[in-house]
Amino acid sequence: MDDKKLDDVIRKVPGFPKPGILFYDITGILMNPEAFSHCLDRMEQLYGHTGIDAVAGIEARGFLFAAPFALRLGKPLVLVRKKGKLPGATLTRTFELEYGTDEIQIHRDDVKIGQTVLLVDDLIATGGTIKAAAELIAQAGGKVKDIFGVIGLPFLEYERYLRGYRVTTLIEYHGE
Amino acid sequence: MDDKKLDDVIRKVPGFPKPGILFYDITGILMNPEAFSHCLDRMEQLYGHTGIDAVAGIEARGFLFAAPFALRLGKPLVLVRKKGKLPGATLTRTFELEYGTDEIQIHRDDVKIGQTVLLVDDLIATGGTIKAAAELIAQAGGKVKDIFGVIGLPFLEYERYLRGYRVTTLIEYHGE
Numbered sequence: 415m416d417d418k419k420l421d422d423v424i425r426k427v428p429g430f431p432k433p434g435i436l437f438y439d440i441t442g443i444l445m446n447p448e449a450f451s452h453c454l455d456r457m458e459q460l461y462g463h464t465g466i467d468a469v470a471g472i473e474a475r476g477f478l479f480a481a482p483f484a485l486r487l488g489k490p491l492v493l494v495r496k497k498g499k500l501p502g503a504t505l506t507r508t509f510e511l512e513y514g515t516d517e518i519q520i521h522r523d524d525v526k527i528g529q530t531v532l533l534v535d536d537l538i539a540t541g542g543t544i545k546a547a548a549e550l551i552a553q554a555g556g557k558v559k560d561i562f563g564v565i566g567l568p569f570l571e572y573e574r575y576l577r578g579y580r581v582t583t584l585i586e587y588h589g590e
Numbered sequence: 591m592d593d594k595k596l597d598d599v600i601r602k603v604p605g606f607p608k609p610g611i612l613f614y615d616i617t618g619i620l621m622n623p624e625a626f627s628h629c630l631d632r633m634e635q636l637y638g639h640t641g642i643d644a645v646a647g648i649e650a651r652g653f654l655f656a657a658p659f660a661l662r663l664g665k666p667l668v669l670v671r672k673k674g675k676l677p678g679a680t681l682t683r684t685f686e687l688e689y690g691t692d693e694i695q696i697h698r699d700d701v702k703i704g705q706t707v708l709l710v711d712d713l714i715a716t717g718g719t720i721k722a723a724a725e726l727i728a729q730a731g732g733k734v735k736d737i738f739g740v741i742g743l744p745f746l747e748y749e750r751y752l753r754g755y756r757v758t759t760l761i762e763y764h765g766e
Contacts, residue, residue: 477653484626490623502617
C-alpha cells in the first residue's frame with residue numbers, strides 16, 4: 415500500500431456534520447487493517463528514529479493513531495482531552511471555534527520539562543485545536559517536535575495557526 | 591509485569607468528577623509503556639486465538655485499548671461513538687445515566703452479519719454503556735464474543751446489565 419491508496423478507503427460525506435461541509439471519514443481506514451497498519455508504518459518511518467520522548471493524542475479520533483504509535487515506540491502517551499475529563503492537576507487552553515470557543519486540557523505532570531513530543535490527530539483542518547494542544551505542551555515545559563495528521567486539508571489554511579511548527583500529513587485534500 | 595502491578599500505576603482520585611465518586615485514572619497506564627504493553631499482551635493472550643472477526647471500542651477511552659489491539663490482530667476496528675459523530679448510516683441506542691439518558695451509535699455497515707466482535711472499554715462500572723453497545727452490535731447482525739475492560743468495578747454490579755455476556759477484566763476494585 416502507498417499513501418495515495420488511503421484515498422480509496424476514506425469516505426467523503428457531503429453535508430456532515432452540517433450543510434456545506436465535506437466530511438473526510440477515517441473509519442474506512444480503521445475498518446481496513448491493511449490501511450490502518452500502513453498509517454502506523456508510515457508514522458514509524460517518519461518518527462521512529464527521531465528520538466521523541468512522548469506521543470500526545472487529541473481526543474477522540476487522535477487517540478486511534480496516537481495510542482498504537484506510542485505503544486510501538488515504547489514511549490508515554492499523553493492525552494489531550496476536552497475540559498473536565500482528566501482527574502489530575504491540569505493545564506487548560508481556550509481556542510476559537512467557528513461559533514464560540516472550546517477548551518482542552520492536559521495533565522500538567524504528564525509532560526516533563528525538556529521532553530520532545532509528537533502531537534497526533536487524525537485530520538488537520540484549520541489547526542485551531544492543534545495549536546491549542548501545542549501551546550499546552552509548551553506550557554508544561556515540553557517541545558513539540560512535529561505535528562502529525564493522517565489527513566491534511568491545506569485549503570483551510572492550517573499553516574496560519576501552525577506557523578513555526580513542522581506539520582506532516584499522509585494525504586492531503588484540496589477542497590471540493 | 592503482572593496484572594496486580596497495574597494497581598501501582600492506576601491513580602485513584604477521590605471526588606472526581608463529583609463528590610462521593612472515586613475515579614480510577616488509566617492515564618497512569620498510558621504514561622507507563624511497560625504497563626500499557628502489558629495490557630495489550632494480556633488482551634492477546636485472552637483473545638489472540640479465539641478467532642474474533644472485529645474489535646469494537648467505546649468512545650473515548652475505549653479507543654486507547656481497542657485501536658492498538660485491532661492493529662495487533664489485523665482485524666477491523668468498529669467505533670462506538672456518541673451520537674452525531676459518525677457520518678454514515680448509523681444505528682442508535684439510548685441508555686440510562688444516573689440522571690437522564692445518553693445515546694451511542696455505530697455505523698450500521700461496520701459490523702457484518704454473523705461476525706464475532708470483541709467489545710472493549712477501559713473500565714466497566716455499571717455496564718450501562720457497554721450493554722447498549724452490545725445491543726448495537728447485535729442489531730447490526732454481529733455476535734458479541736466477549737466484553738473486555740482493563741478495570742472492573744464489580745461492586746457497581748455490572749453483571750446485572752451484562753447477564754449473558756462473558757466479561758473479562760485485568761484488575762478489579764471492590765469499593766472504597
